[in-house]
Amino acid sequence: MKNQITSKHFELHRNILGELGHTLEPGARVLDYGCGSGDMVAEYRAAGFDAFGCDIRLAQESDKLRPISPDGSLPFPDESFDFVFSDQVMEHVQDHKRAFAEIRRVMKPGAISLHIFPSKLKPIEGHVFVPLGGVIQSRWWLHLWASLGVRNSFQQGKSAREVVELNSDYLSNRTNYLSRREISQSLAPYFDPVFAEEHMLKHSYGNARRIFPLVKVFPFLARLYSSFYSRVVFVQKQQTDS
Numbered sequence: 001m002k003n004q005i006t007s008k009h010f011e012l013h014r015n016i017l018g019e020l021g022h023t024l025e026p027g028a029r030v031l032d033y034g035c036g037s038g039d040m041v042a043e044y045r046a047a048g049f050d051a052f053g054c055d056i057r058l059a060q061e062s063d064k065l066r067p068i069s070p071d072g073s074l075p076f077p078d079e080s081f082d083f084v085f086s087d088q089v090m091e092h093v094q095d096h097k098r099a100f101a102e103i104r105r106v107m108k109p110g111a112i113s114l115h116i117f118p119s120k121l122k123p124i125e126g127h128v129f130v131p132l133g134g135v136i137q138s139r140w141w142l143h144l145w146a147s148l149g150v151r152n153s154f155q156q157g158k159s160a161r162e163v164v165e166l167n168s169d170y171l172s173n174r175t176n177y178l179s180r181r182e183i184s185q186s187l188a189p190y191f192d193p194v195f196a197e198e199h200m201l202k203h204s205y206g207n208a209r210r211i212f213p214l215v216k217v218f219p220f221l222a223r224l225y226s227s228f229y230s231r232v233v234f235v236q237k238q239q240t241d242s
Contacts, residue, residue, distance in 0.1 A: 034089030
């Protein structure tokens with residue numbers, strides 16, 4: 001689900017959790033939901049955590065990298081993890097309520113979880129590079145941008161018609177962007193979500209951190225950022241879970 005990731009992501013997760021009053025102790029059991037090739041799992045393990053990963057597609061399975069079942073079940077026992085995270089992954093999940101039910105199941109009582117969602121209204125969709133591709137997926141819109149030469153790295157040399165077919169299939173079948181309300185609704189049966197985009201802005205490894213000083217003066221900028229770039233959601237499982 002995920003491309004190459006470097007240590008900046010680990011630092012971002014740790015800093016956001018710190019802003020929310022939570023610290024992960026070395027040795028904690030960590031799950032990367034949608035781990036891709038397992039870069040983040042290796043990174044967390046190098047930092048002293050007992051880290052695992054899971055994904056729908058894995059190039060190579062191991063005890064630490066395990067496949068998610070076709071029905072969405074996670075290959076771990078109940079109450080296995082202290083921290084579960086996903087980073088730019090949830091836009092590929094088709095059944096979010098099922099995903100969060102499973103995440104909750106494998107969390108220990110009191111465990112925490114952090115999820116970074118690409119926004120549905122992101123100006124440039126991050127996989128096919130079509131402007132507003134997360135929300136406008138009509139064929140005429142896809143054809144417009146294909147005709148103007150918009151391609152990702154796998155589409156170079158293909159005709160506009162071919163690109164339209166590829167993008168239509170990908171956006172329809174392999175993405176499922178959620179609005180803020182839809183995220184809340186998906187989480188509501190299992191968690192009380194806290195949106196934490198302000199902390200993302202403060203600790204971002206990109207240009208977004210330059211906006212943070214303005215957020216203190218204009219708080220609406222954090223909400224604007226979340227609407228057009230990323231939503232950051234923190235949840236915690238109750239100590240006594242029913």
